[in-house]
Amino acid sequence: MGEPRALGRFGEYGGRYAPESLVEACREVAEAFREAWADPGFRGTLAELLALHAGRPTPLTPARRLSGELGVRLYLKREDLTHTGSHKINNVLGQALLAVRMGRRRLIAETGAGQHGVATATAAALLGLEATVFMGQRDIERQELNVFRMRMLGAEVVPVTTGSRTLKDATSEAMRHWVGVTGDTHYCVGSVVGPDPYPWMVREFQRVIGDEARAQCAAALPTGVPDQVVACVGGGSNAAGTFAGFADTQARLVGVEAEGGAGAARGRLGVLHGCRSLFLQDDDGQITQAHSIAPGLDYPGVGPEHAHLRDLGRARYVTVTDDEAVGAAIRLARTEGIVPALESAHALAWVIRAADAGELPAGSTVLMTLSGRGDKDISTLKELL
Template sequence: MRTPTQKGRFGEYGGRWVPESLVPACLEVADAFEKAWVDPGFREQLQTMLARHVGRPTPVTPAERLSAELGVRVVLKREDLTHTGSHKINNAIGQALLAKRMGKHRLIAETGAGMHGVATATAGALLDLPVTVFMGEQDVERQSHNVFRMRYLGAEVVPVRSGSRTLKDATSEAMRHWVSSTEEAHYCLGSVVGPHPYPWMVREFQRVIGDEAREQHGTVPDFVVACVGGGSNAAGTFAGFADTSARLVGVEAVGGSGATSGQAGVLHGSRSLFLQDEHGQILEAHSIAAGLDYPGVGPEHAHLRDLGRARYVAVNDEAAVAAAAQLARTEGIIPALESAHALAWVAEAAGTPELPAGSTVLLTLSGRGDKDIATLIARSEESRA
């Protein structure tokens, strides 16, 4: 996948659409990352920490019983087996190391499902950096398990009560807080969104997923599939296969389908595809998976869609819940509801011209489902009522 232009552009998307007061901070982060990423010492330190504290490399697991049911060969890249339980820790460790290198003394983060908040709190505890996490009030309620984990790790969790009280509003509040604290704090943004260099930087920290998967799988799969909210696990996965013949598929939630149904606009510091009304106002997103409850996608995903290099599809809540149950029943794995969206598309498309029988599918299981147990219990009770 490509390096953006000096202005942070992926085609017509990306850039740095921020208040003048944030431009110096963005430039500082860009300069620090560019220098760190070509520094063998920084790369070695990151690789060592990912091995010792995260558990990398994560395995690639053939899903044999699921494959037999679907008629396609499904192989899972197991980011659910990382320390903290999702891919978010790869980026959080990288940015925390960068913050120390920059001389920052505190981390700011936003979170939806809570996994990026937990990952940042973990990195902060490991590297002795205080952490403040902004989280929509609705997500605080439905992800109380992760709120406890963040606080137990020493982070301050700030409920955001504005707007839809979900990820979009938590991101807005985190960016506002960063404006007043750029001298001493680093904003550890959790996805491939936001102003340059974040979409590029987060993708590079997450490309360990795709690079490992490509080496572990050996041959090029027919399809590479990942769920997409902002899109960091998909961007990291796709980075390992963009120069191959593999067909890349990003799976969104129907209620947060920026790449599938969005229009070009600006939000959170970059130009990309967002759900908007006829007046260009950003619409509220909805998904049973808090991490997909975002009204757009990162700019590189928008560019990949326009190029035709990646295809983006949308799945509804019911299909995601059913796919989670199917994986649990066939493979003994309870996935995060975010990852279940990707599984649902595979289950729906298997054996059709979209995903022909006998195809090989490498799917990134971006997180485990511990955080979603209360939601799954509620859904089970509703179905029995």
């Protein structure tokens, strides 16, 4: 998983399908990122922030009781233990530092589950930037805690009332807003989607997950590399970062999508939010509405590199239902004392299903990225339990 081809191409996917008014802004971000990523000073500052502010490295936790029940050796990469409670802080600290380097004074972001919004508000407060977060009205209602956290951190939260009032519409509104404010504002995209350079840049900022996990597995596992590497996929940033650490190994890569948002598993070629990838569409090619109990997976497509990995056969993409994800969240809580985000619970649900069905041979080693903690989903779970 190296650099994409010209204009961010991963095979036939990716590109920079941005409005003319944003092409120059994207080019400036691409040039600034390439320069910064080659600068040891920038990377050193980011590494220091990830260590001292975000709490990296995150541990690799053996899920001993659940492993005994499933007959496999399950290890959890604990992104839920980062400051703000998810992997989102890795990417946001990188982009916020880049914004400062570019002379921008303001961040804008989209958010679904609220974790990217919280991370953006956190980084803005830390670095003295303004922050505006666009969030679908439906997600505001089901993620009340994260909305409060963003506002407490000083961010403006803008409700989006168009369309499905979820992540897709929040992303569209953020891009429309960026058109008029590119001179002093950086759009902090939260996943491996959007126009070049965002899919590549976000993956590189999230690569720390896979790089850490690779070293931790080398120390913890007899074989050094797990048999399966599993992560949930909405747009796909935590999975892209995890997979980057194992793409050159024999580990099987598995991305787990929501049944109602399966862009990689069931999407068709299309263009949305500035990139060419796989999206849920009707017979007329119109983007259709996604659904997931996990707001972070409530997106009708997948990042272009995931689409490319699927075509290459390097990664496999599977789906999990809402009920399976809720059941997996409860099971992890009651066997390991960990309440996962409902997004992460999708990945665990597939591991449970595959182990029970014999798809994972007894004794297999499985690395699963626990992308976030479940505090934000307590209201949803209370209604179901």
